[in-house]
Amino acid sequence: MSILLMQNSSDSLIYYEQRWWSILVEVLLGMGTEIMEEMHCMEQFFIRLQNVYAFVCQVCFFILWYQVIEEDVVEELRGDKTVITALTTILFYSVFGYFVTRIKEICQNGRARSVQTTPSMRSCLKWLCKIILEWAKAVVIVLCLREQGIHYEPTLLYSIVTFIYYLCTEKVFLEIFPSLIELLNVESMENLEHLYIPLVLNILTIATGTSLVMYTLIMKFSNFVLLSTYFLIYLRVKDAYYNYWCLIIAERETYSSFRTATEKEIQDWADICAVCLNNMSRARITPCNHLFHPYCLKQCLKTSFYCPLCKRHFMEASGESQ
Ligand SMILES: [Zn+2]
Ligand SMILES: [Zn+2]
Known part of the structure; x- marks a missing residue:
């Protein structure tokens, strides 16, 4: 009986020792990642x-x-x-x-x-x-x-x-x-x-x-x-x-996500970019099927994700077109 008890207690001791270690490692790892994140923010600043x-x-x-x-x-x-x-x-x-x-x-x-x-x-x-x-x-x-x-x-x-x-x-x-x-x-x-x-x-x-x-x-x-x-x-x-x-x-x-327009598509569109009102030799097509100069489209994208012509959100329009 006493031998069994001793074995049991030594087992639980090993178990607790292992747990103790894993908790310590976890805490240290958590602290490490937190410090790294803080460092990263400070470096970016x-x-x-x-x-x-x-x-x-x-x-x-x-x-x-x-x-x-x-x-x-x-x-x-x-x-x-x-x-x-x-x-x-x-x-x-x-x-x-x-x-x-x-x-x-x-x-x-x-x-x-x-x-x-x-x-x-x-x-x-x-x-x-x-x-x-x-x-x-x-x-x-x-x-x-x-x-x-x-x-x-x-x-x-x-x-x-x-x-x-x-x-x-x-x-x-x-x-x-x-x-x-x-x-x-x-x-x-x-x-x-x-x-x-x-x-x-x-x-x-x-x-x-x-x-x-x-x-x-x-x-x-x-x-x-x-x-x-x-x-x-x-x-x-x-x-x-x-x-x-x-x-x-x-x-x-x-x-x-905007594909390049073919020459025929540009001709069908009457060659005019709705942003700058100039002729187009190269163009990109939005998910709502509107053509713009690649440059004009990029300038618009810098400020918003809405089509300059129909004011639809590009992400919504691409969801519908799929
Ligand atoms: Zn343009
Ligand atoms: Zn549009």
């Missing part, structure tokens, strides 16, 4: 602060690139010099970025007010003064550094690579490049330039960032590598995947 996100990536990249190409810097000066060179370089580039932002604003205002296309003389002078002031600030900083014995003399290679990286990451250029490509009217882009171009630039920065980090890891380990891996590779891959790749897939899927 950080990425949305485009200027700060770009600045941090630029600083990391510029410092790493300086460490890679400037081998002969004295070891004790290296820390200061790399950071100061990176920050001063960004300062000069940001003056250029500011200049481009102003030009972009003037162009946009010109387009919005088609009557008064040229900005007033006074505002032109004002922003010219501002740019000269910004430039002067950067030069003064360089002179002050020189006083302290730190010479800001970036090599041509350093300047070219950092400038390209700056162009690929800065917010204003991520907005300008797609609109420039849009002017070329590349058909294979399917009016998704605003997603494709930043994605390509993102992949470029990830590739250069990865090769820099790998080189630093193999040739000379620096404490800075871990931080750079996070910002230059991990965050940028997340940005490319969630904010561009997933959106491209979603937009393409919605759009592909």
Whole structure:
């Protein structure tokens, strides 16, 4: 009897031990996924602060690139010099970025007010003064550094690579490049330039960032590598995947539910697009059997899922037509 009891109690002990473990693992897993979700939200928030996100990536990249190409810097000066060179370089580039932002604003205002296309003389002078002031600030900083014995003399290679990286990451250029490509009217882009171009630039920065980090890891380990891996590779891959790749897939899927119209169908439709009232050589047919320019349809889809002509919901109409 007592042996049976002992066996029973040891069995239940093992059972409770197993349960205890499984509960612990479950709790830990739950906490882990929750923390990951929180991290993901915070990272996405950080990425949305485009200027700060770009600045941090630029600083990391510029410092790493300086460490890679400037081998002969004295070891004790290296820390200061790399950071100061990176920050001063960004300062000069940001003056250029500011200049481009102003030009972009003037162009946009010109387009919005088609009557008064040229900005007033006074505002032109004002922003010219501002740019000269910004430039002067950067030069003064360089002179002050020189006083302290730190010479800001970036090599041509350093300047070219950092400038390209700056162009690929800065917010204003991520907005300008797609609109420039849009002017070329590349058909294979399917009016998704605003997603494709930043994605390509993102992949470029990830590739250069990865090769820099790998080189630093193999040739000379620096404490800075871990931080750079996070910002230059991990965050940028997340940005490319969630904010561009997933959106491209979603937009393409919605759009592909509209089939391309044949030439005969376009002729039967009397060649006119109801959105822009222009002739059509290419068209897409909605589930409610209305024809529009692919571009016009895409523009409409960005704001609503209702047919611009009959105001029926595309999803309802496709359900009825099946
Ligand atoms: Zn149209
Ligand atoms: Zn319709």
